Amino acid sequence: MNNKIGIGLLGLGTVGTGVANIVKSPDGRHPLVSKIELTRIAVRDIERSRDIELDQSILTDDPFEVVKDPNVQIVVEAIGGIEPAKSLILLAISLGKSVVTANKAVIARHGKEISEAANNAGVYVLIEAAVGGGIPIIEPLKQSLGGNRIRKITGIINGTTNYILSQMAKEDANYQDVLKEAQNLGYAEANPTADVDGHDAADKISILSGLAFGGSIDREGISTKGISTLESIEINYARQLGYEIKLLAIAENLSINATTAIKSIPLGLRVEPTFVPKEHPLSVVNGVNNAILIEGDPIGEVMFYGPGAGAGATASAVVADILNIGGIMLMQKEDKTLDPLLSSNSWRDCFLANAREIEHKNYVRLITVDTPGVIGKIGNVFGKNNVSIQSIVQFDSSHAGAEIIVITHKVSKGQIEDSLSEIEHLEEVIQIAAHLSCL
Amino acid sequence: MNNKIGIGLLGLGTVGTGVANIVKSPDGRHPLVSKIELTRIAVRDIERSRDIELDQSILTDDPFEVVKDPNVQIVVEAIGGIEPAKSLILLAISLGKSVVTANKAVIARHGKEISEAANNAGVYVLIEAAVGGGIPIIEPLKQSLGGNRIRKITGIINGTTNYILSQMAKEDANYQDVLKEAQNLGYAEANPTADVDGHDAADKISILSGLAFGGSIDREGISTKGISTLESIEINYARQLGYEIKLLAIAENLSINATTAIKSIPLGLRVEPTFVPKEHPLSVVNGVNNAILIEGDPIGEVMFYGPGAGAGATASAVVADILNIGGIMLMQKEDKTLDPLLSSNSWRDCFLANAREIEHKNYVRLITVDTPGVIGKIGNVFGKNNVSIQSIVQFDSSHAGAEIIVITHKVSKGQIEDSLSEIEHLEEVIQIAAHLSCL
Incomplete structure (x- = not known):
């Protein structure tokens, strides 16, 4: 074993290839990149010809073999989907290896289980590439x-x-x-x-x-x-x-x-x-x-x-995570305490509130019969529900009937929904053609 | 000594007060904030009344006393200017204490000396607030x-x-x-x-x-x-x-x-x-x-x-740095190796190239006599210097004479400067009224 940090790469598609390209050409990047080594790579088809030059002997078609390889210190999951990605991530954690992944589906659904396992095992699961592609977020x-x-x-x-x-x-x-x-x-x-x-x-x-x-x-x-x-x-x-x-x-x-x-x-x-x-x-x-x-x-x-996407941008984010874990590995020889910022812990309870309580402005487009007084009637319903109106405009329409656009001030989703279900039943209203939120 | 991380704050102006406000109200912020304690604060005038409630006994008018206080583990320099800021930062480093500062003037001028001292002492000097106010950059x-x-x-x-x-x-x-x-x-x-x-x-x-x-x-x-x-x-x-x-x-x-x-x-x-x-x-x-x-x-x-500025934004950046150093302190008990990403090391040589080699587009505004052929003459000079022109337009002008606006394609600063010094001497040209770069 040399003194480089061994990466096990699962998947050599767009993202995996992007990561390999960065690791294989460290010049001009942060010097820590040169301390990273591609130790083992899992691919679907070993024989396939590729755009990237790789030592064939590090390829395998068994991703579990990569995770288990004792020279692999950080596992980069670039397969996507729920399974076998989730099992591979949990196996890596159970073997005391940190994981880097761009897999938002598995993190959004199983993030709690995965981060608890990681915290118990004293390893990191970093996910910079899962949101916003290359954007550091x-x-x-x-x-x-x-x-x-x-x-x-x-x-x-x-x-x-x-x-x-x-x-x-x-x-x-x-x-x-x-x-x-x-x-x-x-x-x-x-x-x-x-x-x-x-x-x-x-x-x-x-x-x-x-x-x-x-x-x-x-x-x-x-x-x-x-x-x-x-x-x-x-x-x-x-x-x-x-x-x-x-x-x-x-x-x-x-x-x-x-x-x-x-x-x-x-x-x-x-x-x-x-x-x-x-x-x-x-x-x-x-x-x-x-x-x-x-x-x-x-x-x-x-x-x-x-x-927000693309091989280069996503690879940049994956490598950022690798460097962060690699940096900590170089810092910590004796200590095994996790970085309290990088490791992901829930620190309070949150719950999804009733959507009716959320407040925002609204855009509503109505198709109505073209008679005087219709704007007044619509305005009355909004008023009764305490929905304050920013503008209400009748547009020329090619439809039979009139087209009325309402922009409201900030009101709760509940108030606007109640108003619209009343407005829908006004005899002059043919259709609520659209209802969208506004910032 | 308790198990909190002791902060020594130098200066209680806008930024210092912003930092103190965050530290004193940790609820709803990252739990690490609650592990931070304001141990000692240097102010100009101890007696002055302030908007923030503080234990008077931690105030002093001697910033060096704050840096030397054995219970201060991280020094936050919020005084600004070159001196005594620089001496205080170097003193903190020599005492093995990490420093957080928003002081761009001292870092831009003495950053190399400071970061070398910090690396030798095994401490951090973090400067998130020095550029872009609150923006994480x-x-x-x-x-x-x-x-x-x-x-x-x-x-x-x-x-x-x-x-x-x-x-x-x-x-x-x-x-x-x-x-x-x-x-x-x-x-x-x-x-x-x-x-x-x-x-x-x-x-x-x-x-x-x-x-x-x-x-x-x-x-x-x-x-x-x-x-x-x-x-x-x-x-x-x-x-x-x-x-x-x-x-x-x-x-x-x-x-x-x-x-x-x-x-x-x-x-x-x-x-x-x-x-x-x-x-x-x-x-x-x-x-x-x-x-x-x-x-x-x-x-x-x-x-x-x-x-880019403001008490809250700058304080947010200063606290980010404190949390980063604090997090590492909690991780490392035995090990003293610096984080290779957070610590700042030059890793290659750079030099300022001759400004004439920089390439960009240009906007040039000329005042000329209002005779036919002047645009042709100007165009010829640019052509001779291989300056490719995107547009050249004569505007109505209230000046005596004509006003000509030239937008060039991307050319070197040298090419545009040579062209302009020739153009300045054309007999039809009254004045080069403006020359700006374009993205």
Whole structure:
């Protein structure tokens, strides 16, 4: 055994190859990169020809063999999916090896079990690449923002949907056409469900939320709405009104006074297409880029922006995690205490609050019969439910009937839902054509 | 002695008070905050009444006493300026104590001496708050981007000048009026030189550059141009042409092939008001906000955005550093090896390249006599010097004579300077009224 840190790489797809490329060309990077060695690599097919030059003898098609190899000190899981990824991660932990993974699905669903196992075994499971691709966000949350009470996280954290929405706005195109284009360009998968229906963003906001608020929540309970039913007419109205539509993942601390030490913290978590005012920094995040805005006390607002996916960006994040663990290995010879910032511990209870308590502005598009007095009737229903209106405008419409756009001030989801179910039953209202949140 | 980590705070101004406020109210913050204790605080006047409740017995007016106090384990220097800050930092190091400071002036000028002393003593000197206020940028550079070859850093890292430029653009106001307003609001100091002449930004880019490129450079050699002579007419033209003017601090690796292990890395560093295209993410950074864009291989572009100053933001960054050092103290009982990522070591030689080699686009405004053929003559001079022109436009002018705006493609500073000194001598040219770089 030499004095380098041995990496066992599971998977040599885009991310795995990106990591191998960095490790094999350390010049010009942080000197710690040169202390890392690719000891063993699990691939699906050993015989396949590859773009990267590797010592064939370190390849195997058995990922468990890699994890068990005594010369492997850090396991990099780049296979994806729930199984066998989860078993491999838990095996590594049980053997006292730290793990680096970009696997948001397994962390969002089994993060608690995995981090408890890691803490008991005295090892790290680092996941910088799981959210925001190359953007440093996990580590800053763990190590740079610890002095803050985090109030809210607002993120564009799915590159596929952000690309689709950006193109729909730019080209005035409809969803299906842009999706097809995105699939051809490799920005969307053949089965795009996880992205376009918001599940990938929900995985990621659940991970960020656990780090920011100190406790994990029920992943399956996150209110999730995707972009597949979004009509391009909404994007047009958004632009006319001074907004862009983005698929946002939002997590906020709903406790009235965040400074009080209450027993369990109510969180509001949601993923949904949202009107973002043009002067808001998230409105200019286009294409496959991601951005995460964090509001905390006393820091105010900080935003992290960058490539949300891609081999290079993801590999950069994976290597960051490897370097962090490697650095600690070099520091600690005798001591085995975990770094209290890098290791992930829940430090308070959190729970998903009733979604009706979440407050935000709203965009509502109604199709009504074109008679005098209809705006008055709609306004009355909102007024009765204490929904304060910012603007209510009748647009020219090609539909039979009138098209009315309402923007509300900040009200609870409960208030707006109650109002809309009453409005739906007004005889002049033909249809509630759209209802979206606004920042 | 209890089992808390003892902080010695030097200075109880805005930043010091912000830090004390965080430490005294740990609820809702990372649990490590509750392990920190304010052991001793140096103030200028012990008797002065303060907004913060503190045990009077820990106050002293002798900062050296704080540094020497055996119960102080981490020294937080929040005095600013070169002396006595530098002596206090070096004293703390010599006593084996880690230091946290927001003092960019002392780090930019004496960073090498300080970090060598710290490395020899086996302690840390962390400086997250020195650049970008609350924005996590130092730590991400050290800990999250180590797998990359950094090509370029482009930053808006002075809040005062960004506020002034934003207001000049928004209100169509002139420099002197906005400066006065900024002084009244506390965004600019009574003596604004360090900010408006670019020296503060030069301090900061020199610090970022040392971290990103692995070697320190001669701070005094950085080409620095401020905003005090910028005319509002330039801001108007910029907007008409699709740009905003920002005071940018730029550091780039000029070696032709960044992948080759060359002996010493030529860097181009400059601070200057720059035309930023409206579609560029830095163009929308307004007011006292800061943003730092980093380009690296393989990550691509990442940007960090947030409040560049203010008590809360700066305190957040100082506490981040305290938590990092505190975390390591809790991890290491026997071992004393420094964290190779957090500790700051030069790992290669860098030098300031000849500024004439730096390449960028240019904006040039000329006042000429209003005769036919003048555009041709100017175009010829640029052509002779191999300066490729993107656009050359004659604007209506209230001056006697014509006003000609030239935007060039990317050329070396040398080429553009040679061209301009020739153009200056053309008989039709009355004046080179402005010359600015463009992104």
